Amino acid sequence: MATERFPAYRDDETPYAAPSGDLWDLSNNEISLPPPPQVLSVLRSESERAHLYPDPRAGLLVDALAGHFPVDRGSVLVGPGSAGVLQQLLLTLCGPGDEVVHAEPCFDAYPLLIAISAARGVPVPLTATGEHDLRAMRARVGADTRVVILCSPHNPTGTSLTPSDLHDFLVGLPPGVITILDQAYVEFDGESDPRDLGLLHAHRDLVLLRSFSKAHGLAGLRVGYAIAPPALVARARKTAIPFSVTRGAERAAIASLRERDxxxxxxxxxxxxxxxxxxxxxxxxxxxxxxxxxxxxxPLGAGSERFAEASARAGVKVRAYPGQGVRVTVGNEAAHRALIAAAHDFSRAAT
Ligand SMILES: Cc1ncc(COP(=O)(O)O)c(C=O)c1O
Structure with missing residues (x-):
């Protein structure tokens, strides 16, 4: 299998050690706030039922999501994080010899999950301004392409695709090529309504991929979902590891959905x-x-790793993409103060 070419997810990372031992971790795109009290209280009471298996269908969460948007419950696929859901979709849609077109750099699980599905990844470089090069991506769609993955807002650059760019791209694809639009960060955008599914209603080969890890702050519970054509959801459900959405994750996600304010x-x-x-x-x-x-x-290019080392010395772990850039998660004031001081030192040293 092509996974021989990859380490396990992030197995090859060397953790940076801060001199004090205290490290603000701004490398994972987590939210810096703990879950709200209502969600914590659900989690506490669910922990008393930890000896019981969860509902293998996570039916209450499927119902809650279907009501939230609203969509037909047959259009909702839930799984262990959006990464787990993406793996189910790729296993369903791809096989040996198939191709998956995606931007590069991207969420670093994409190449691994594509390899696990036995497909071949077709990475297409972002533009100089960190955006998807949709024209180049379209040009790489060929007879073997089964899936295109788009990500908006994009990890790691934070750029987003406009509805009209997306629409033009989607109408230009051959029928049957599925576009998975990864919207793990959509709630942070502020310019669009995450409950607006207009694009999905207009394009039948589109899947929206969402996460409870980011805005909802439940990364440690592992729960995500897709909204997809019902026939695809029915097939993808068969690739799930049994009981992969735990009871606590399911109930906490439902409680979090209710906490709109x-x-x-x-x-x-x-x-x-x-x-x-x-x-x-x-x-x-x-x-x-x-x-x-x-x-x-x-986009710090050759200075990326040097900056990551400098900020680790200042007590802040960031994510370097060697030779390309550095991604830093929005954190709290204290972490920002340390990072900003490191940034000024780094700039001074470079001039
Ligand atoms: C773009 C993108 N998609 C998906 C994920 C996976 O999120 P989850 O925790 O829902 O598996 C991440 C995680 O960082 C991400 O950056």
Missing amino acids: TLRQRMAYVRGQRDSLFKHLSDAGLAPLPSRGNFLWM
Whole structure:
């Protein structure tokens, strides 16, 4: 299998050690706030039933999501994180010799999950401004292409695709090529309504991939979902590891969906923190890209690893993409202060 070419997910990372042992981890695109009290209380009471298997269909969560949007419950596929759902979709749609077109750099699980499905990844470089090169991606769609993965807001650059770009791209694809639009960060965007499924209703070969890990802050529970054509959902459900959405994850996700005001307030907080960090890193001369996610991308090229080492020395772990750039998650004020100081030192040393 082509996975021989890959380490297991992030197995090859060397953790940076901060001199004090205290490290703010801004490398994972997690939200810096713990789950709200209502979600914590559901989790606590579910822990008393940890000796019981969960519902293998996670039926209550499927119902809750179907009501939330609203969509037909047959259109909802839930799984262990959106990465787990993506794996189910790729296993369903792809086999040996098939191709999956995606942007590069991208969420680093894509190449691994594509390899697990026995398909071949076709990476297409982002533009110089960190955006999907949709024209180049379309040109790489051929007879063997089964899936195109798009990501908006895009990890790691934070750029987003406009509805009209998406529409034009989707109408230009051959019928039967499935586009998986990864929207793990969509709630941070602020410019669009995450419950608006207009694009999905207009394009039958489109799948929306969503996560409870990011805006909902439940990364440690592993729960995500897709909204997809019912026939595809029915097939993809067969690839699930039995009981892969735990009872606690299911109930916490439902409770979090109900906390709409809390989510709105948290998104406003993260966007405020993001805009302030953007300004400070720009002032330090690191030229971050405007971002719609809960992270910023700095195209530091050959200086990327040096910057990651410098910020680790200042107590902040960031994510370096060697030779390309650095991605930093929006965190709290204290982490930002340390990072901004490291950014100024780095810029001074470079001049
Ligand atoms: C673009 C993107 N998609 C999917 C995921 C996976 O998220 P989940 O925790 O839902 O598996 C991530 C995680 O960082 C991501 O960045």
